[in-house]
Amino acid sequence: MAKKPDYQRMKPIWYFVGLILAAMGSxxxxxxxxxxxxxxxGDKVLGSLHASIWWGELMAIAGLLFIYFNxxxxxxxxxxxxxxxxxxx
Amino acid sequence: xxxxxxxxxxxxxxxxxxxFILGIGFYLKRYTRxxxxxFLAGRRNSAWVAGLAxxxxxxxxxxxxxxxxxxxxxxxxxxxxxxxxxxPAMLFLGxxxxxxxxxxxxxxxxxxxxxxxxxxxxxxxxxxFGVMTLLVSGINLYAMALVLHTFVGWDWNVSMWASAVTxxxxxxxxxxxxxxxxxxxxxxxxxxxLFLVSVLGIVEIGGxxxxxxxxxxxxxxxxxxxxxPSLNGMAVTWGGIVMGLGFVLSFxxxxxxxxxxxxxxxxxxxxxxxxxxxxxxxxxxxxxFLVIVAGLVALALSRDPSSGFQLMxxxxxxxYDSALPMLIARYFPPxxxxxxxxxxxxxxxxxxxxNISAFNTVWTYDIYKSVINRKASPKHLLWMGRxxxxxxxxxxxxxxxxxxxxxxxxxxxxxxxxWVNAPLFATMLLGMFVKWITPNGAFWGLIAGMGSxxxxxxxxxxxxxxxxxxxxxxxxxxxxxNFWRAWWAWLICFLATILISLFTEKKPDKELVxxxxxxxxxxxxEAVPWFKKPGFYAILSxxxxxxxxxxxx
Numbered sequence: 001m002a003k004k005p006d007y008q009r010m011k012p013i014w015y016f017v018g019l020i021l022a023a024m025g026s027x028x029x030x031x032x033x034x035x036x037x038x039x040x041x042g043d044k045v046l047g048s049l050h051a052s053i054w055w056g057e058l059m060a061i062a063g064l065l066f067i068y069f070n071x072x073x074x075x076x077x078x079x080x081x082x083x084x085x086x087x088x089x
Numbered sequence: 090x091x092x093x094x095x096x097x098x099x100x101x102x103x104x105x106x107x108x109f110i111l112g113i114g115f116y117l118k119r120y121t122r123x124x125x126x127x128f129l130a131g132r133r134n135s136a137w138v139a140g141l142a143x144x145x146x147x148x149x150x151x152x153x154x155x156x157x158x159x160x161x162x163x164x165x166x167x168x169x170x171x172x173x174x175x176x177p178a179m180l181f182l183g184x185x186x187x188x189x190x191x192x193x194x195x196x197x198x199x200x201x202x203x204x205x206x207x208x209x210x211x212x213x214x215x216x217x218f219g220v221m222t223l224l225v226s227g228i229n230l231y232a233m234a235l236v237l238h239t240f241v242g243w244d245w246n247v248s249m250w251a252s253a254v255t256x257x258x259x260x261x262x263x264x265x266x267x268x269x270x271x272x273x274x275x276x277x278x279x280x281x282x283l284f285l286v287s288v289l290g291i292v293e294i295g296g297x298x299x300x301x302x303x304x305x306x307x308x309x310x311x312x313x314x315x316x317x318p319s320l321n322g323m324a325v326t327w328g329g330i331v332m333g334l335g336f337v338l339s340f341x342x343x344x345x346x347x348x349x350x351x352x353x354x355x356x357x358x359x360x361x362x363x364x365x366x367x368x369x370x371x372x373x374x375x376x377x378f379l380v381i382v383a384g385l386v387a388l389a390l391s392r393d394p395s396s397g398f399q400l401m402x403x404x405x406x407x408x409y410d411s412a413l414p415m416l417i418a419r420y421f422p423p424x425x426x427x428x429x430x431x432x433x434x435x436x437x438x439x440x441x442x443x444n445i446s447a448f449n450t451v452w453t454y455d456i457y458k459s460v461i462n463r464k465a466s467p468k469h470l471l472w473m474g475r476x477x478x479x480x481x482x483x484x485x486x487x488x489x490x491x492x493x494x495x496x497x498x499x500x501x502x503x504x505x506x507x508w509v510n511a512p513l514f515a516t517m518l519l520g521m522f523v524k525w526i527t528p529n530g531a532f533w534g535l536i537a538g539m540g541s542x543x544x545x546x547x548x549x550x551x552x553x554x555x556x557x558x559x560x561x562x563x564x565x566x567x568x569x570x571n572f573w574r575a576w577w578a579w580l581i582c583f584l585a586t587i588l589i590s591l592f593t594e595k596k597p598d599k600e601l602v603x604x605x606x607x608x609x610x611x612x613x614x615e616a617v618p619w620f621k622k623p624g625f626y627a628i629l630s631x632x633x634x635x636x637x638x639x640x641x642x
Contacts, residue, residue: 007131010120013138013273020109020274021281024102024428031098031424045419046289052424059281 011070018066025059028052099427106431107255110274110438114259114267124467127264127474128196128450130355138273139361140368143352145272148279149229149440153380153433158409160384161391161400163568164308165641166321166330167384168377173335175373176634178343179366180627186344187353189521191362192603196354198347199455205520205604206596207528208459213535214513215455218347219448221509223481225348226444227488233437234489235410249489252434256441257482260449261475265355268439268446272352275432275439276372282432283379286413289420290386297382303389311641325569329560333572337579341510345517348447360614363623370630374637380413387412444485449477507575508546512538512582519586524598524605530590538582545574 032052040047095103121127134142160167195201199218203211230249237248259267294300301309307321315327343349343366356362390398398419401411417429453474458465465473516535519526548554549570560573602608619625 007120007133011116013270016109016113016270017274017277020105021277023105023109024278024281024431027098027101027105028424028428031096032422035422035424040422044422046293047422049289049292050422051285051289051420052422055281055285055425062281 014066014070018063018068018070020063021059022063022067025056025061025063027056029056029060032056095426095430096423098424099430102424102427102431103434106278106435110259110267110271111255113270113274114262117263117267117270121263121266124471124474126266127471128453129351130264130266130269132355133357134269134355134361136356136361136364136368138269139352139356139365141276141372142269142272142355143349143365144369144372145276145439146268146349146352146443147440148275148376149232149436149443152376153279153283153436154232154235154410154413156380157384157387157413158411159568160381161388161412162409164304164321164388165311165381165385166308166325168311168381168641169330169334171373171377171381172634172637173330174339175343176370176630177335178339179370179373180630181340182344182350182353183363183366183623184627186517186521187363187366188359189604189606189609190350191354191356191359192609196454197451198345198350199451201604202516202520202531203455203459205601206531210516210528210532210535211455212460213532215451215459217509217539218451219456221505222348222444222448222451223484224488224492224505226441226448226481226485227490228492229437229440229444230485230489231492232410233434233441237434245493249486252438252441253482253486256438256445257479260442260445261478264449264474264478265351265446268442269352269355271435271442272439275435278428278432278435279379282428282435283383283413285425286416286420286429287379287382287386290383290390290416293420294386294389300382300385300389303392304385308385308388311638313642325572329569329572329576333569333574333576337511337514337575338507338572340518341507341512341514341575341579345513346510347451348443351447351450360617360623363614364626367623367626367630370627371633374630374633383413383416387416441485445478445481448481449474452477452481507571507578508539508542511542511575511578515579515583516586519583519590520605522606524601524607525590525595526586527590527593527595529593530586530588533589534582534586537585538578541581542574542578545577 029052032050032054036050036053120131123131125131156167156170190198190201193201193204195204197215199211199215202214230253233252234243234245234248237243237252238245243251259271291297291300294303307314310321312327314321315325315330317326349366353362353365356365387398387400390396391400398415400415401408413433417426421429453470457473457477458470462469512535515538516531519534520531545554545559549556549559556570559577560569598608603610614622
């Protein structure tokens with residue numbers, strides 16, 4: 001029988017959502033800023049709105065919030081941990 | 090067809106996504122030791138996690154390229170797939186059917202058929218579901234290759250293999266657990282990656298009313314043109330929409346297709362399982378603001394020669410599925426192009442992972458353990474699940490080439506659903522709510538329903554049955570024919586099951602406890618306050634549905 005994994009240490013899915021949004025948002029935001037400095041974006045329709053700057057920023061902020069609020073184990077795993085503690089006691 | 094080049098930052102975004110999902114697969118492998126972990130994600134998920142995964146499992150190729158392309162082709166009527174064609178069925182699953190499914194602790198939908206009827210009905214459904222899933226998986230793979238071919242100029246073969254191998258790696262490592270994780274990541278990437286397309290489209294044209302004003306009336310209404318098929322883009326009547334799509338196809342898919350229902354099985358308790366499709370219904374109603382609006386924007390732009398917008402064509406034939414990629418190319422600067430493509434890829438790959446994780450479960454439990462090796466140990470079944478993942482991916486690559494020759498993605502998908510899901514819904518409905526339905530009635534009814542659907546499909550395809558006979562109308566599209574074929578297949582299965590049950594031996598009541606209404610105790614949620622009950626949220630969802638339909642009548 002395989003050893004049971006320690007589910008209490010598993011990061012919640014929302015934490016990973018935060019990581020990928022923050023990483024991608026930062027890259028998009030940075031690209032938008034570089035594009036603006038270089039005077040690019042004119043070849044796209046509505047390029048003057050520089051959507052990558054504000055959209056990237058929005059993604060990065062959303063990602064950081066997800067990371068902050070989910071940096072610990074998932075609630076479901078916490079209750080499992082509490083149940084295990086009670087059982088041991 | 091010219092390809093659209095990607096910048097360095099676009100490649101970084103795409104690489105981040107591939108690296109991330111493979112990393113998650115590796116991370117979750119340490120938490121995937123048992124059968125329950127691999128096939129049911131450990132049954133530890135909250136309603137939110139299961140609900141978003143439930144929705145995202147369906148948000149693959151069909152939803153993105155196919156639906157945007159179909160909106161261009163058929164107009165606003167495609168929104169019926171998201172509203173009347175989804176919400177009532179999702180709520181019915183959560184309120185009425187989930188207690189039977191979840192409480193019987195089954196691992197798959199065919200597993201319910203075994204408990205309620207017998208082994209032969211389970212195996213029949215297991216095999217047909219397996220075949221259907223691999224066909225759908227192939228269509229998904231085709232859509233993935235289309236995106237890579239369109240934007241990056243990759244070879245079709247390389248595109249299919251690259252995407253398929255990535256999915257195979259992470260699903261083989263951690264099964265449904267990694268499939269659910271990537272589905273939820275996909276949900277956020279799709280919203281962040283594609284919502285901006287609709288927003289920028291509306292800004293360019295000058296508002297949603299202006300978009301509607303630029304397209305023909307037949308394409309901009311939801312119900313008011315459904316009295317006569319010649320008045321709407323889909324060439325279908327309200328009867329076809331309500332009975333074919335809203336009742337049979339929708340209920341057949343959302344309440345019996347194991348691909349989506351499996352996500353609810355991963356919930357931590359019955360309350361969370363019931364809330365899974367109900368929560369998902371709210372998000373489902375929002376999806377048209379991504380794909381339908383994008384399709385209408387593409388249609389409006391294409392009618393204005395000064396916009397310079399047109400769909401790609403392949404050998405002189407318009408490629409409707411290129412509508413969304415062409416809008417991304419029109420609006421998105423570097424970085425965002427990468428995000429848009431990643432959102433599409435995420436949709437396809439998560440859809441692919443969903444199909445494969447459902448297939449490996451049904452193969453392992455409902456075919457392999459049920460027919461080939463009844464004494465298989467849990468460890469062996471875990472190994473078999475991983476092997477089935479790899480084989481399933483290989484078979485779906487082959488089916489992708491078949492999908493490529495069909496006119497549009499969505500039409501193909503609907504044809505397949507009407508073969509399998511539509512009659513199965515009749516079997517499930519009778520099985521759960523009528524206790525005197527017999528195992529032989531269910532089995533032969535299912536055979537009659539599935540056989541009639543395939544016969545009608547082939548009859549129309551090879552011109553020995555007139556479409557008029559099926560659709561009861563002189564004018565109809567492929568889509569309308571699918572709706573009506575589903576309805577007839579359901580009706581034939583329903584009537585045949587009842588008729589045969591009248592003359593065959595039924596199961597004793599004691600074997601049906603917990604599986605049939607009338608022989609099952611309550612859900613145990615009687616003491617829960619009204620504002621926490623699934624029924625309350627289902628009513629809220631219905632109210633939103635009615636309001637949306639009136640708004641776009």
